[in-house]
Amino acid sequence: MATKSLKAQGDELAVSNKQLEILNGGIFADGELPYFKDKIHQIDQFPLRPRKLEILQINVGYMCNQVCEHCHVDAGPDRKEIMTRETMQLCLEVIRNTGAHTLDLTGGAPEMNPDFRWFVEEAAKAGIQDFIVRSNLTIIRANKKYHDLPDFFKKHNVHVVSSMPHWTRGKTDKQRGDGVFDKSIKALQELNERGYGMPGSDLRLDLVYNPSGAYLPGDQGAMEKDFKKALKEDFGIEFHNLFAITNLPIARFLDYLIASENYEDYMYALVEAYNPAAVANVMCRNTISVSWDGWLYDCDFNQMLDLKVASKIKHIKDYNEDILNDRNIIISQHCYGCTAGAGSSCQGTVA
Amino acid sequence: MADSYYDPKDLRKFGKITEWSEELGTKFFDYYGKVFEAGALTAREKSLIALAVSHVVKCPYCIDAYTKDGLQKGITKEEMMEAVHVGAAIESGATLVHGVQMMNKYNKLSM
Ligand code: SF4
Ligand code: SF4
Numbered sequence: 001m002a003t004k005s006l007k008a009q010g011d012e013l014a015v016s017n018k019q020l021e022i023l024n025g026g027i028f029a030d031g032e033l034p035y036f037k038d039k040i041h042q043i044d045q046f047p048l049r050p051r052k053l054e055i056l057q058i059n060v061g062y063m064c065n066q067v068c069e070h071c072h073v074d075a076g077p078d079r080k081e082i083m084t085r086e087t088m089q090l091c092l093e094v095i096r097n098t099g100a101h102t103l104d105l106t107g108g109a110p111e112m113n114p115d116f117r118w119f120v121e122e123a124a125k126a127g128i129q130d131f132i133v134r135s136n137l138t139i140i141r142a143n144k145k146y147h148d149l150p151d152f153f154k155k156h157n158v159h160v161v162s163s164m165p166h167w168t169r170g171k172t173d174k175q176r177g178d179g180v181f182d183k184s185i186k187a188l189q190e191l192n193e194r195g196y197g198m199p200g201s202d203l204r205l206d207l208v209y210n211p212s213g214a215y216l217p218g219d220q221g222a223m224e225k226d227f228k229k230a231l232k233e234d235f236g237i238e239f240h241n242l243f244a245i246t247n248l249p250i251a252r253f254l255d256y257l258i259a260s261e262n263y264e265d266y267m268y269a270l271v272e273a274y275n276p277a278a279v280a281n282v283m284c285r286n287t288i289s290v291s292w293d294g295w296l297y298d299c300d301f302n303q304m305l306d307l308k309v310a311s312k313i314k315h316i317k318d319y320n321e322d323i324l325n326d327r328n329i330i331i332s333q334h335c336y337g338c339t340a341g342a343g344s345s346c347q348g349t350v351a
Numbered sequence: 352m353a354d355s356y357y358d359p360k361d362l363r364k365f366g367k368i369t370e371w372s373e374e375l376g377t378k379f380f381d382y383y384g385k386v387f388e389a390g391a392l393t394a395r396e397k398s399l400i401a402l403a404v405s406h407v408v409k410c411p412y413c414i415d416a417y418t419k420d421g422l423q424k425g426i427t428k429e430e431m432m433e434a435v436h437v438g439a440a441i442e443s444g445a446t447l448v449h450g451v452q453m454m455n456k457y458n459k460l461s462m
Contacts, residue, residue: 168427211422218423222394226425268363 003067005076006255013255014074016306023249023333027264033271036335043276047328050298053321054286057104057300057346058083058091060116061292064108065142068163068176070210072304074251075108083292085115088122090294090316095126098321102130104287104346106300109139111146124156132159134208134346137187138180150187154194159204161243161346162188165212167230175212188237197239205238208348210245214262216269216340217244220349243348246270248301248337270336278343281350284329290316298329300346305334362412395424402431403438 006014013019027033040046062079064071083091095103103123110116110133124131133153140149153160164184165175172181188205191197197205207227211217224242231237247253249266257263284298288309294316297303308314311327343350369376387397398420405413421431 166425166427171427213422215419215422218425219394222389223425226395272363 003076005062005067005074005078006252007074008076008078011255013251013258016304019250019254020305020307020332022254022258022263027267028333033267036331036333036339039274039276039339040279040331043279045279048279048282048284048331050325050327050329051285053098053100053288053325055102055104055283055288056091056095056098056100057106057287057289059106059289059291059300059303060088060108060110060113060119062108063112064136065112065139066109066136066177066180068252069256070175070212070247070253072248072251072253072301073108074304079108081292082113083115083294085118087292087294087316088115088119090319091290092119092122092126094316094319095123095128098319100288101128102132103128104132104134106134109136110134111139111149117152120152120156120158124158130159131157132161134161134163136176137162137164137184138176140187140190141183150190150194150196153191154196154203157203159206160191160196161206161208164188164207164209164227166209167227167234171212185235185237188231188239189235192236192238197237199238204240206241206243207239208243208245208346210247214257214260214266216246216273217344220244220342241348243346244344245346245348246337246340246344248334250301250334251304267333267336270340273340274336275339275341275343275351278339278341278351281343281345282335282338283345283347283350284338288324296324301334301337302330305332307332357411359411359415362415365412395426398424398426399430399434403434406435407438407442 028035037046040048059073061082062073062075063077063082064073064075064079065077067076105120107113113119120133135149139146141147162184163176165172169181172184173179188197191205194203195201196203209217209223209227217223220242223244227242228239231239249257249263249270254263257266284302287299289297289300289303291297291303295303296309296311296314296316296319297307298309307330309324309327310330311324313320313324338344338350341349366380369380387394387401389397392400398417401413402417402421405417418431
């Protein structure tokens with residue numbers, strides 16, 4: 001289990017160019033495997049174009065109390081990139097003026113941003129329909145100052161989306177670190193106590209499952225059933241939906257794939273599972289991702305690869321939805337991860 | 352040519368068996384696909400049976416495929432190993448039960 005980000009380790013994969021080089025060259029260079037670009041050409045979807053903006057995803061910083069092995073953000077306690085209140089002000093302005101109905105706060109652990117609560121309070125006033133905070137759960141138990149987060153979330157009717165790799169301790173701790181399972185269970189129980197995740201409750205609690213290894217997620221519906229049964233029977237925990245997400249071959253997951261000699265097989269698996277029907281709903285088509293320093297990206301993955309939007313509007317300070325929506329989405333080989341099987345987005349399967 | 356009998360990469364080419372006999376290959380894959388759909392047994396239970404059988408028939412391709420399938424279905428390593436033991440128990444039981452035939456034959460031939 002790593003305790004530092006790739007960046008802090010000085011790993012060459014911490015540099016996005018190096019990752020892109022591997023993705024664009026690597027096993028695809030021999031022509032044996034097709035380019036994603038060509039695949040979507042065949043179904044007349046190239047260049048990939050955005051639809052109406054629905055989701056504004058804001059990454060408020062890469063700092064995290066965990067160092068999960070598969071993290072596509074390469075987040076960790078050593079990452080210092082953090083959104084300032086000034087940039088948050090710019091985001092708030094956009095939130096007020098945009099047609100987006102969903103606000104999706106992510107990180108790192110978004111709660112570790114010192115202005116997190118202020119931002120949630122201000123953003124909650126803006127009349128967004130679905131206000132998501134992506135919480136890793138353990139942060140709620142990490143330190144006394146976070147213990148009241150469930151109450152805070154409830155007060156602002158925040159939709160909590162939490163990662164949970166498995167319903168067993170062993171698999172969860174292996175992917176996310178020792179003790180993560182017990183803390184996550186405790187956090188889920190606390191959320192349940194506030195009414196989160198209970199049948200019929202408006203306080204939404206969804207879980208995110210992504211495979212802890214070099215394989216694709218199974219059927220989302222079947223996994224949800226298994227998760228619900230096990231968490232209920234073993235710990236009395238309830239939640240609403242499970243989103244099954246495919247790990248994209250970038251950052252620490254890419255590092256793991258290469259180190260474990262699974263990279264080639266994994267890429268084959270993604271390409272073999274390519275589902276043209278999933279292309280229509282990949283999340284970059286209705287989402288804009290904002291980084292901690294205010295740059296705009298087609299999605300959180302492109303953010304980590306430092307592929308800024310192909311538009312003359314590149315920063316939140318110049319935000320203009322019409323100009324921004326008239327752009328081509330930047331794609332590369334990692335996009336196969338979004339179109340494998342039933343497809344994958346932050347909201348789970350797409351096809 | 353690979354210099355060993357089994358090459359993990361060959362598993363990816365399984366679908367190609369259809370090329371040399373379209374009709375039979377297609378019929379096989381239709382049947383295969385249907386067998387593994389959830390029915391009276393769940394897809395999870397079927398995956399564990401397949402894993403146990405893979406060991407009994409000692410097929411390295413199937414072992415790889417159903418270990419991966421198990422992971423995709425959230426099956427734990429403890430469950431997988433138990434399934435392998437079920438296969439092993441039946442396999443060794445099947446060997447041992449023939450000991451009765453040996454005993455019968457022995458007794459018949461002995462004074
Ligand atoms: S996956 Fe989430 S919880 Fe884990 S290190 Fe990355 S941001 Fe933190
Ligand atoms: S990785 Fe990003 S750009 Fe590529 S398909 Fe997925 S959401 Fe779209």
